[in-house]
Structures are given as structure tokens and as C-alpha cells.
Amino acid sequence: MSQVETFGFDKARLVGVYNKDDCDVLAPMQLPLYVDETLMMVVQFEDQVSKKWSAVHSSKREYNEFLRKYNSLDVTQLNESCGINERDLFVSLPQLVSCVGCRRAVEHLFQQVQKSDNSVYESIRVTPSGWLDISPSFKNNPKKLYHLFHCVRPKLKLFLESLRKKNKRCLFHSLKLQKSTDFSIENKPNLPKWCNCSVIDVWDQMCQECREEITMIDCGGFIETMNQYLKKHRFCSECKAKVHRAFQILTGEVDYRKEPGFSSAIYQGLKSCNATTTSDDSSTESKHIHVCCERSYIVHMLMQANAEMEGGRKERHAKTTDIAQEEVCMCIALYLHQRLHRLWHQKLTHEQTWLTLFYLGIEACWQNFEMAVQDKIGIGRMEALCEELEMEEKVKESKLEKKRMKRKRQKKKKENKPSDCVAVNEEVCRVEHGNVVKKCAEHGSGESLATFHSCLLDMLEDDESCECSQNGTSDNESPPELTQEEIEDFERNRTEIEAERFRLRERFRQDFQKFVGAANNEQ
Incomplete structure (x- = not known):
């Protein structure tokens, strides 16, 4: 797959821990990210659409066409066309997004942005009443709006289509990706090429506060x-007891000095603490394990967990204290890996939802803009196409009708023709041209044939027509009526048609002179 434009959504950073009770005020381009029941973080997005619009080289012809549409709308019509309400947006949601998980996430994010006071996008905005529209900085600038509709929108569509799968579930809402045991530490072989983000990459995108919070392990969840x-x-009961006692040594419930075989180096980088949480009139104490936040230590723990997940279900034992300590460290590595994987998955899913709502807003505004232009200018593209198809059908019908009339005239002429060819020197047809009356013979030989040839030559030179040329047309039959479009087309091309007619007449006269000369020579 070629490089896909992500418009900066893959550069989102985790800038802090979000606390609902404290009612933290979020800055622009920030959203809360749910990790688990005890942890929420703040995601800082980076919208690069406004930064890249001036560097895009667009087609001059396409931009002039867009500018013509843009100028056809007044300020009120432009404001109405570059927006959509919540109900209409959700109606079009199943048509544009096939993944059920993405649709639910987009609806939740829309309601979340609707209630928040900060702006989440630079190019679009959502009001508390549920109205989504283009930001004034883009709407009032035709070059920015053209870039948004004709450059950003197609790339967003291609990017989101690259995430879809055959079963209509996107990559991040598939059940397999949500299981940390199915993936290695890097996760890169299982993801598209554009997503260069693994578990350790998410660690690098976190601030120090988030790192300390994600590595603080609650003892209650860790025991599970x-x-x-x-x-x-399949540890035996004795080995299980050893492992639990090694964990109690780590939490400080058991004095490590009284345990033979204890190694303090194994627990290096780990420490425990007791935290007190107060709520209303009650207070609860909870124990936590703090893991060292150095990157090398985290990489070592993740590699240790990865080796365990790939090892299978082997029977193990912990007969000594130091081995039991290593098993406790292994459990801490697994717990930390699961938590970081959940954060990695939630972050990427949240970023994809943010981008999907961005695409939906631009797509809906573009469709409303095109409809408003069609209503303002006149016939829309679909109506013009239908009219063109109808015109082609009329032309085909006209050609078929002319062929039928021609066959009808030929048939009538054959029925009126005598059984044997007889000289009709006395039968003449009259050709009136001003005050002059000329005669031509249809059949004959000798002197009458020469007279016929000379008569036709004179008629060609004088641009006259013979009545016998109209034998196939009845008096009551009227020529086919021309449409207004055919008449206008003829008027536009009158000079060329007359020139072509003159050339054909000259050619026909020259060919007929040759034919008359050859006929006279034969006689």
C-alpha cells in the first residue's frame, strides 16, 4: 500500500491524567481517553489540515469551476449549505461507515464534543444544539474550502477504506486485535504499513504523569x-503458596529478612505503597505496586511477557523463594503488558473515531454544498446526464424514423413502376424557376437522352431541382419537424454546411459531366 495521508492524527500525544471529579478544563484539540475503570487520560490531537492547505497544488480548471459554484451562493446560502444537523448526519452514517463499532463510537464522540466547551477540530465545529458546520476561517476562504472538499475529503475516504475488512468490521473493532495475547510486543507485523505504532511507541508518546499512572499496579486486580x-x-499447592508469600514480601506484609533464599536484586525497580482514598464520609486504603518508568526497564518487562505468551501452557514449579520472586515478576510483566496493550488499542481506536467524524462532517457539508449549487444554478449533474441520455434516444428514434420513411417511399415507388421499361419521351416533368420552364426526360435514347443530359447540366449550374426528384414524397406528407436545438445547431454551422454543400454540388456536376461525355461517346 502506498503512503496514506493521516493529517496528523497518528501524532496524537497523551498529555495528562483526566479526573472527572475535579472537572478538569480541556484545552483546544484535547479529548478524554478511557483506559479502564480506574484510569482516564487526555489525548492531544494535531490537526495538520490547516497547515498543509497552502502547499497543495490544485488544478486551475477544477478550482475555477469550484469558484464559479462558490460565487453563485450568497452568505446565507453558503452558511446553510456548509452545515448539517445531528439527525441528518446520523441518517447518512450507515451509508458511509459499515463498521458497527465505528458508528457507535462516532455517535458517542459527537455527543461528547457537543457537550464540551473546547474545540476538537480546526476546520469543523459542533455547536451545543447539534449543528455541525465548517469553521468560518475555512468557509469564508474559497481556497481553503476547495482544499477541504477536493483534496482532504478524497484522501480521508481512501484512508478509512483501508481500515475496512471483508466482514464489515474495521481493524480496530475486530475481536482479535483486542486480545493482547494474540500479538507480539511490536504489533507491527499485524498492522497496515501506515500504522507505525506499537505498544512501546505509545509509551514514547506519553508524558511522565501518564507513565507513572499506567505503571501503578493495583494489588486487587493484580492478584486476579x-x-x-x-x-x-498448573502450579501445585506448595508452589502457589510460595508465589503468594513472595508477593507478600513485595507488598511489605512479610519481612524479607526472615525468608531464606530471598534476593533483593530480583525486585529491583519495584516498590509498594499504601494509598488512602476518601469519598464523602468514608475512606478506603489500597495497596499499589510502582514499576520503574525507565524505557529500558519497560522494554525488558514487555519482552519478558511476550516470551511467556509465546511459550504455551507448560507446567511450572516454584520450590524456592527466588524462583517464586521471578514468577511474581512475570505476573507483573503480564499485567503491565495487558494494560499497555489496552491503552494502545484505546488510543488508536479513539484516533480513528476522531478522524471518521472529521470525514463524515466534511462529506456531509460537501454534499449539501453541491445540492445548494444545483438548486441555485439550475439543472444538476444527474438531470443533465438524464437529459443527455434522452437526447441520444431521440436522435436514435429520428434516424430509425427516417429509415422507415425511406423504405416506405422505395416500396411505393416500386409499386407504381410499370412492368416493362417503355420510352416516355412524351412524359416530361416540369421544373419551374422564375419565369423559365424546362423539361427533362426520365427514360429514352438518342436525341431525347442527349436533351435530358444537357437539361440536368443546366439545372446543376443554375442550382435548380426537378419535380421528378420528389416522386417518393406524397403531397400530404410533411417533412419531419426540427427541434429548437437542431435549428440552433444549424444556424451556428450554417457557413460550414453551405460550403460543404457547394463542394458536393461541384463534385457531382463534374462527375456527371464525365458520365455524359462517356455516354455520348458510346452512342
Whole structure:
């Protein structure tokens, strides 16, 4: 796949921890990100649409056509056409987005942006009443609006289509991607080429506050992970007790000085603490394990967890304290890997939802803009196409009608023709041209034939017609009526038609002179 334009959404950073109770005020281009029941972070997006619009080289012809449409609308019509309400946007949502998870996420994000006071996009905005429209800085500038409709919109469509799968579920809402055990530490072989983001890359995009928060492990949730690990590898009851006692040493419940075989180096980078949480009239104490936030230590823990996930279900034992300590560290690595993978998945899904709502807003505004221009200018593109098809059908019908009339005249002429050819020197047809009356013979030989030839030559030179040329047309039959468009087309091309007619007449006269000369020589 060629390089896909992401407009900066893949450069989103985690800039802080979000606390609902404190009612933190978010800055522009920031959104809260749900990680789990105990943790929410703040995502800082980077919208590069406004930064790149001046560097785009557009087609002059396409821009002039767009400028003609843009100038055809007044200020009120432009404001109405470059916006859409919430109900109409959600009606068009299933037609543009096939993934059910993406549709639900877009609806939730729209309502979230609608209630927030900060702006999440630079080029579009959502009002508290549910009205989505183009920002004034883009709407009042035709070059920016052209860039948004004709450069950004097609690239966004291609990007979002690259995420879709055959089963109509997008990549990030598939069940397989949500399982951390199905992927390696890097995750890159399982993702498209444009998504150069792994678990450790998300770690690099976090601020120090977020790193400290994500590496603070709650002991209550960790015990569940440790019990699942012990059950998976079928530890005996004695070994389970050793592992639990090693964990109690880490939390400070058991004095490590009284445990033979204890190694303090194994727990290096880990420390425990007791935190007190107050709510209304009650206070609760909770124990936590803090993991070292150095990048090299985190990479080591993730590699350790990755090796465990690829190892399978092997039976294990922990007969000594130091081995039990290593098993506790393994459980911490697994818990940390699961939490970072959940953060990685939530971040990418949130970024995709942010981009999908951005595309939906631009697509809906572009469609409304085109409809407003069609209503203002006149016949739209579909109506013009239908009219063109109807015109082609009329031309075909006209040609078929002319062929039928021609066959009808030929048939009538054959019915009126005598059975044997008889000289009709006495039968003449009269050709009136001013005050002069001329005669021509249809059949004959000798002197009458020569007279016929000379008569036709004189008629060609004088631009006259013979009545016998109209034998196939009845008096009551009227010529086919011409449409106004055919008449206008003839008037535009009158000079060329007359010149072509003159050339054909001259050619026909010359050819007929040759034919008359050859006929006279034969006689």
C-alpha cells in the first residue's frame, strides 16, 4: 500500500491524567481517553489540515469551476449549505461507515464534543444544539474550502477504506486485535504499513504523569492476574503458596529478612505503597505496586511477557523463594503488558473515531454544498446526464424514423413502376424557376437522352431541382419537424454546411459531366 495521508492524527500525544471529579478544563484539540475503570487520560490531537492547505497544488480548471459554484451562493446560502444537523448526519452514517463499532463510537464522540466547551477540530465545529458546520476561517476562504472538499475529503475516504475488512468490521473493532495475547510486543507485523505504532511507541508518546499512572499496579486486580497465571501453568499447592508469600514480601506484609533464599536484586525497580482514598464520609486504603518508568526497564518487562505468551501452557514449579520472586515478576510483566496493550488499542481506536467524524462532517457539508449549487444554478449533474441520455434516444428514434420513411417511399415507388421499361419521351416533368420552364426526360435514347443530359447540366449550374426528384414524397406528407436545438445547431454551422454543400454540388456536376461525355461517346 502506498503512503496514506493521516493529517496528523497518528501524532496524537497523551498529555495528562483526566479526573472527572475535579472537572478538569480541556484545552483546544484535547479529548478524554478511557483506559479502564480506574484510569482516564487526555489525548492531544494535531490537526495538520490547516497547515498543509497552502502547499497543495490544485488544478486551475477544477478550482475555477469550484469558484464559479462558490460565487453563485450568497452568505446565507453558503452558511446553510456548509452545515448539517445531528439527525441528518446520523441518517447518512450507515451509508458511509459499515463498521458497527465505528458508528457507535462516532455517535458517542459527537455527543461528547457537543457537550464540551473546547474545540476538537480546526476546520469543523459542533455547536451545543447539534449543528455541525465548517469553521468560518475555512468557509469564508474559497481556497481553503476547495482544499477541504477536493483534496482532504478524497484522501480521508481512501484512508478509512483501508481500515475496512471483508466482514464489515474495521481493524480496530475486530475481536482479535483486542486480545493482547494474540500479538507480539511490536504489533507491527499485524498492522497496515501506515500504522507505525506499537505498544512501546505509545509509551514514547506519553508524558511522565501518564507513565507513572499506567505503571501503578493495583494489588486487587493484580492478584486476579496472578491466580490465572498459576492456574494456567498448573502450579501445585506448595508452589502457589510460595508465589503468594513472595508477593507478600513485595507488598511489605512479610519481612524479607526472615525468608531464606530471598534476593533483593530480583525486585529491583519495584516498590509498594499504601494509598488512602476518601469519598464523602468514608475512606478506603489500597495497596499499589510502582514499576520503574525507565524505557529500558519497560522494554525488558514487555519482552519478558511476550516470551511467556509465546511459550504455551507448560507446567511450572516454584520450590524456592527466588524462583517464586521471578514468577511474581512475570505476573507483573503480564499485567503491565495487558494494560499497555489496552491503552494502545484505546488510543488508536479513539484516533480513528476522531478522524471518521472529521470525514463524515466534511462529506456531509460537501454534499449539501453541491445540492445548494444545483438548486441555485439550475439543472444538476444527474438531470443533465438524464437529459443527455434522452437526447441520444431521440436522435436514435429520428434516424430509425427516417429509415422507415425511406423504405416506405422505395416500396411505393416500386409499386407504381410499370412492368416493362417503355420510352416516355412524351412524359416530361416540369421544373419551374422564375419565369423559365424546362423539361427533362426520365427514360429514352438518342436525341431525347442527349436533351435530358444537357437539361440536368443546366439545372446543376443554375442550382435548380426537378419535380421528378420528389416522386417518393406524397403531397400530404410533411417533412419531419426540427427541434429548437437542431435549428440552433444549424444556424451556428450554417457557413460550414453551405460550403460543404457547394463542394458536393461541384463534385457531382463534374462527375456527371464525365458520365455524359462517356455516354455520348458510346452512342
